Amino acid sequence: MVQASSVEIRGVNKFYGPFQALKDIDMSIAPGKVTCLIGPSGSGKSTLLRCINFLEEYDSGEVRIDGQLIGYEAPGRKMSARKLRAMRRSIGMVFQQFNLWPHMTAIQNVTEGLVRVRGMKKPEAEARAAEALNKVGLGDKMGNHPSRLSGGQQQRVAIARAIAMEPRLMLFDEPTSALDPELVGEVLTVMKTLAAEGMTMVVVTHEMGFAAHVADQVAFMEKGELVGMDIPDRILHQPEDPRIQGFLRSYHERNSF
Amino acid sequence: MEWQILEQYGPMLLRGFGLTIMCWLLGTVFSMALGLLIALAQRHGPTPLRWLLQAYIEVIRGTPFLVQLFVLYYGGPLVGLRLDAVPAGLLGLTIYGSPYFAEIFRSGFRAVPIGQIEAARAIGMPEHVIIRRVLLPVALVSALPALVNFSIILTKETVILSIITVPELMYQVQRMSTETFRYLEANLVLALFFWLLVETISRFGRKLETRITHYLIERP
Ligand SMILES: Nc1ncnc2c1ncn2[C@@H]1O[C@H](COP(=O)(O)OP(=O)(O)OP(=O)(O)O)[C@@H](O)[C@H]1O
Ligand SMILES: [Mg+2]
Numbered sequence: 001m002v003q004a005s006s007v008e009i010r011g012v013n014k015f016y017g018p019f020q021a022l023k024d025i026d027m028s029i030a031p032g033k034v035t036c037l038i039g040p041s042g043s044g045k046s047t048l049l050r051c052i053n054f055l056e057e058y059d060s061g062e063v064r065i066d067g068q069l070i071g072y073e074a075p076g077r078k079m080s081a082r083k084l085r086a087m088r089r090s091i092g093m094v095f096q097q098f099n100l101w102p103h104m105t106a107i108q109n110v111t112e113g114l115v116r117v118r119g120m121k122k123p124e125a126e127a128r129a130a131e132a133l134n135k136v137g138l139g140d141k142m143g144n145h146p147s148r149l150s151g152g153q154q155q156r157v158a159i160a161r162a163i164a165m166e167p168r169l170m171l172f173d174e175p176t177s178a179l180d181p182e183l184v185g186e187v188l189t190v191m192k193t194l195a196a197e198g199m200t201m202v203v204v205t206h207e208m209g210f211a212a213h214v215a216d217q218v219a220f221m222e223k224g225e226l227v228g229m230d231i232p233d234r235i236l237h238q239p240e241d242p243r244i245q246g247f248l249r250s251y252h253e254r255n256s257f
Numbered sequence: 258m259e260w261q262i263l264e265q266y267g268p269m270l271l272r273g274f275g276l277t278i279m280c281w282l283l284g285t286v287f288s289m290a291l292g293l294l295i296a297l298a299q300r301h302g303p304t305p306l307r308w309l310l311q312a313y314i315e316v317i318r319g320t321p322f323l324v325q326l327f328v329l330y331y332g333g334p335l336v337g338l339r340l341d342a343v344p345a346g347l348l349g350l351t352i353y354g355s356p357y358f359a360e361i362f363r364s365g366f367r368a369v370p371i372g373q374i375e376a377a378r379a380i381g382m383p384e385h386v387i388i389r390r391v392l393l394p395v396a397l398v399s400a401l402p403a404l405v406n407f408s409i410i411l412t413k414e415t416v417i418l419s420i421i422t423v424p425e426l427m428y429q430v431q432r433m434s435t436e437t438f439r440y441l442e443a444n445l446v447l448a449l450f451f452w453l454l455v456e457t458i459s460r461f462g463r464k465l466e467t468r469i470t471h472y473l474i475e476r477p
Contacts, residue, residue: 055375085381093379099372103394103472113380116390145472158376165380 004031004200005066005090005168007052012061014047014224021047022058023224029217032198036211036232039221040247045204048221049171052202053091054084065091065169089117092162096174098154100146106133106157107142110164118165132160136190152183159190170194172203208251212236220244262442266433273429274450280343280415280425281454284350285408291351292358297388299359300366314356322353322417330421346418346425353414357407365400366392398470405462409455426450 007029014022021044029035037045050056051063054071063070070087073079079087100109110129114120120128133142136156146154155175162170172191176184188210195201195214205211211218212232219229222243228235239245263270295314299307317325326349333340340348369392377387416427430443437443 053379055379081384085383088379088381091379093376095372095376097370097372099370099376101373101376101391101395103398112390113382116386117381147473161376162380 002166002197002199003168004198006031007169007200007202008062008064008067009048009052010062010064012048012051012058012063014044014051014056014058021224022051025061025226027219027226027229029200029202031200033216034195034201034203034214035229036215036218037202037204037221038206038208038211038218038235038247039227043221044224045221046173047224049173049202049204052169052171053088053093055093085117089165090168092165092167092170094155094158094162094170094172094175096177098146098151098158098178100154100157100161102146105143105145106138106149106160109146109157110161113161113165128164129160132164133157135163135193136160137186150183151179152186155179155187156190159187159194163194167199169200169202172201172205174204174206176205176207206251208236208248220247222247259439260442262433262437262439263446266429266437266443269429270426270433270446270450273424273426276343276424277412277415277426277450278454280346280350280418280423281412283347284354284415285411287347287351288354288411289358289404289408291355292360293362295355295359296362296366299363301384310359314359317352317356322349322414323420325349325353326417326421342418342421342423345421346415346423349418349421350411350414354407354411358404361400361403361407362396364403365396368399369395398473401462401466401469405459405465408462409458412451412454412458 007027009025009027012022012025013020025048027035027048037049039045047056051058052065052070054063057071060075062072062075065087068087069079071079071084100106101112104112107126107129110132111122111125114125114128115122118125130139130142133139136159138153138156138160141149141153141157144153146157149157155178159175175191176187179187184207188207191201191203191210192214203210203215215232217229218232218235220227220235220239220241220243227243228239228241235244236248239248295310299310302310326346329338329349329352330340330342330345333345373391373395374387377391382390415425418425419428419431422428426447430447434440434443
């Protein structure tokens with residue numbers, strides 16, 4: 001079992017110029033729970049996710065990891081870069097586009113953070129990296145550069161890169177959206193393992209099956225608003241809000257034949 | 258044509274060529290380094306510094322090297338900057354080349370997918386480590402052809418150093434020409450040496466390119 005973080009989001013607003021991308025978002029995520037963010041394109045899912053590790057700076061409100069405010073010392077006063085980095089060390093992130101470093105092999109991608117951020121010695125880092133890569137089923141591809149890996153393998157390396165840092169919280173931004181359909185499963189399998197180990201996870205996804213079976217709660221966003229958040233069954237099977245119903249209807253239309 | 262003349266002038270021409278190579282090499286290394294610093298300062302520095310550097314880039318790119326060199330060598334002493342010909346030439350090359358290299362690095366940085374930088378930030382990597390370990394190596398891949406290309410252009414700018422009496426190849430060729438009136442032979446030697454130099458650099462550049470980009474070539 002991993003040591004897992006809690007996330008508290010209170011009244012978060014985010015503007016891009018005059019455009020409001022997040023409107024007064026409140027969300028609580030208990031340690032070890034999996035939260036899926038769903039909603040139409042442009043609804044602010046990525047923006048909200050990226051506010052959690054402060055890759056995106058929210059303008060007002062609070063995001064707290066284990067009770068500690070991230071990004072700000074106090075409302076309006078920015079946190080020092082050093083402190084922010086220290087907080088990010090325990091938050092893993094996985095991107096839609098994998099974002100592996102192309103000039104490094106799979107294992108180098110994983111050791112990099114261990115050596116440069118955690119200050120580990122190289123042999124120790126390599127042992128840890130090999131362990132993480134084995135865990136995602138890539139023990140035999142450690143010497144490959146990303147260009148010599150399939151999309152699914154690249155995404156699993158990206159997950160290994162994150163978990164090797166021993167995060168207490170993992171953020172996923174549409175981790176399977178860039179993958180060919182036959183490669184989606186291998187990535188979801190790894191994510192399910194992480195969830196079963198008790199990792200706190202926030203997952204932006206269009207994989208309704210994953211949301212239905214793995215998530216503890218599903219949050220639906222539209223136009224920067226959090227429309228509803230509940231256990232999967234109540235959001236995905238008996239939604240009361242017409243906006244969620246509409247979204248799911250068009251989802252089912254697209255995915256039936 | 259009378260090539261016997263080379264017996265007399267050959268050693269001088271070779272020395273000149275040696276100095277040309279040295280000036281080019283050091284000039285390229287210094288201006289590339291300065292260009293990199295400028296590009297980094299433009300990416301990370303405070304706004305006033307960025308404006309200043311942008312102005313520097315515009316001014317240097319907007320004036321001929323010849324003029325810059327004249328100002329530096331003959332105008333320098335007026336403000337207390339008294340340099341010998343070779344150091345002045347090297348400083349001139351450094352100043353002249355730096356804005357072009359800065360622009361090459363800048364577009365190289367822009368070609369780095371932001372996600373790769375964010376992936377490094379997300380694990381808590383400090384910005385200066387990100388520059389060294391992610392930004393530069395990834396940018397270098399796309400910038401390398403342009404870097405080699407401008408280095409080749411710089412070989413030909415070295416001939417202008419003859420104006421301020423740097424005894425490089427052009428200087429020696431001109432001396433041989435005026436002393437013997439063998440303009441054709443002298444300039445053929447000049448052309449041959451430059452062709453040799455440029456050919457060597459571009460071969461080396463291509464080698465470097467395949468080495469640096471080997472991992473990008475997809476082999477399914
Ligand atoms: N850097 C930016 N500048 C201006 N507007 C932005 C920026 N980033 C995002 N937006 C806008 O904010 C809104 C929310 O974007 P976001 O990426 O969070 O949506 P999303 O729900 O993740 O969508 P998708 O499913 O397409 O990824 C969109 O309307 C988008 O156009
Ligand atoms: Mg998104």
